[in-house]
Amino acid sequence: MFTSESDLMRTIDWNEESNSVVLVDQTLLPQEYKIIECKTLSSLCEAIKTLRIRGAPALGAAGGFGIALAASLSGAKDLESMTRDLKVAAKALKSTRPTAVNLGWGVDRVLKAVSDAFDVRGVRDITLQEARDIAEEDVATNKLIGKYGAKFLKDGDTVLTHCNAGRLACVDWGTALGVVRSAIAEGKEIKVIACETRPLNQGSRITTWELMQDKIPVTLIADSMAGWAMHQGLVDSVLVGADRITQDVVFNKIGTYTHSILAKEHEIPFYVAAPVSTFDFKGWEGSVRIEMRDPEELRFSGCQQLAPKDVEVYNPAFDATPMENVTAVITDKGVFYPPFLLDEVLV
Amino acid sequence: MFTSESDLMRTIDWNEESNSVVLVDQTLLPQEYKIIECKTLSSLCEAIKTLRIRGAPALGAAGGFGIALAASLSGAKDLESMTRDLKVAAKALKSTRPTAVNLGWGVDRVLKAVSDAFDVRGVRDITLQEARDIAEEDVATNKLIGKYGAKFLKDGDTVLTHCNAGRLACVDWGTALGVVRSAIAEGKEIKVIACETRPLNQGSRITTWELMQDKIPVTLIADSMAGWAMHQGLVDSVLVGADRITQDVVFNKIGTYTHSILAKEHEIPFYVAAPVSTFDFKGWEGSVRIEMRDPEELRFSGCQQLAPKDVEVYNPAFDATPMENVTAVITDKGVFYPPFLLDEVLV
Incomplete structure (x- = not known):
């Protein structure tokens, strides 16, 4: 191993x-x-x-x-x-x-x-x-994603991220957090704001943990605090991974779409870092069925009951961020600025 | 009693x-x-x-x-x-x-x-x-708030709310949820989407519970799902309470500001329901110190550990929604459409 x-x-x-x-x-x-x-x-x-x-x-x-x-x-x-x-x-x-x-x-x-x-x-x-x-x-x-993406992070920047697009989402290094690691490897001081990423808390559980292992400064917030953190001037850029990128949208952890709108409102760049293997050349927003996850994820947090046991729940795993909300897609084949044709990525 | x-x-x-x-x-x-x-x-x-x-x-x-x-x-x-x-x-x-x-x-x-x-x-x-x-x-x-506000809800509407501005936030009936109750009392069918409201989950714990007691249809979502729910056409209006209303902003549970931006983006009306006793005639956004709450609220959810025990946390209790994001303020003295002068409320 x-x-x-x-x-x-x-x-x-x-x-x-x-x-x-x-x-x-x-x-x-x-x-x-x-x-x-x-x-x-x-x-x-x-x-x-x-x-x-x-x-x-x-x-x-x-x-x-x-x-x-x-x-x-x-x-x-x-x-x-x-x-x-x-x-x-x-x-x-x-x-x-x-x-x-x-x-x-x-x-x-x-x-x-x-x-x-x-x-x-x-x-x-x-x-x-x-x-x-x-x-x-x-x-x-x-x-490679880190190498191409590092230029977008300036010395002293604070990057807001959602879910975990880090080392633990990959085999090693990470996509979004790989860009952070590469920027730090270039000698820049970068801080991360990790959104907790309800309901499964990959942000609070995994992103904070892996960054702290590497002694990268990280602050945990609730997902609902992202807009206010931006309003307070605490965020220089948003940097997320992707589960699937089609011609028109980026499918990623539920909550990503909201961050993209908040970034647009506050004129903060919104970057997606993902390998080209994430591209779905034939897919569109409408062609992908979004996985609906177990309602229990919102009724309980581990041992802790959070809601009435029989409450109705809406629990999509992903959302779709329109490409027009994305400043740049950082891949292992280089950086692409929407709008672009997926086919061109592989040329 | x-x-x-x-x-x-x-x-x-x-x-x-x-x-x-x-x-x-x-x-x-x-x-x-x-x-x-x-x-x-x-x-x-x-x-x-x-x-x-x-x-x-x-x-x-x-x-x-x-x-x-x-x-x-x-x-x-x-x-x-x-x-x-x-x-x-x-x-x-x-x-x-x-x-x-x-x-x-x-x-x-x-x-x-x-x-x-x-x-x-x-x-x-x-x-x-x-x-x-x-x-x-x-x-x-x-x-009275319910009476003035009910007209904004149409039969069949789904209202997204944050935190708990319900019966349990008041002595009885509720402010934001009081408007829902009054609309239902007028014979309209109204559904509610309750945002769980991290970190203390007043939405999942209290709003869902009190609505279910009254047999008002309610669906629980994570705060980060609000934008996507709006994008999917599931939300007709946003209706929240207020902790403090100054001339320029509405202080309310952290996350409210984000919902106001999402509502604007999706052209969904954003209503604040609160008694005039919530008005702070001399205050402004900058004059109010926002309470920072215990980091443990984000590191734990009751018995469940969610994050490394020593992770840094940013945990403001409230945020401030600019009045220009508010469609109407529904009070016991009537409805006010921003921009308005607070002084006029009491005339």
């Missing part, structure tokens, strides 16, 4: 000794830093579904390692049976988080690599190598 | 048998509906400080009953000593929530009435009567 840039394990990796996918259980942070081993596909699917691992790029690696795990576990004796097993695994993996495009991307990439195999052992080797390549490339990708 | 319109006790009242202030402990809702008795001034101050009782109009009554309680408890034998005791009590009461103008208003009103007393017994009678008058008038005031 690799050690990350910050001397902690990477967010997700393959353990050769136990032939399993190992990952940091993010539902336990910040109380506990625990590595879990997924030795079966169902345990990995459970980990994805319950957000033990989350974040678009990390889910890409999870998809890839998931197929490698399925190949490792399959008892198939011939290529045809093996392919059938992997297709079942692919379906199971993809259905855990239907909105997360990177998950499917990682699954499909590793599946595709299988065509190079001559036998089932080859499938096992190739899927694992391909999944590892995804992980390696993700780190390289995030470093 | 009075029974409220909904067959539950009023939010705050005087118990003649025990000579104490009785109130619904709102920190226990929705798990438990519990009445607590404050037999000492310090227990009442504690109840105000820890938000067992909250909401601008209810705090007006709490201030009034607090002085009556101090008069009841004072061992003073002469008017001079009694006045001194009441001034000490007034200071203690006001310091519990410095931003809440109604609290001081209730305290001062009852203190002023003392000048009519000839002896200490008279002080006790007069302060209690004056405090009771505040409570009675609050109910009448809210009914």
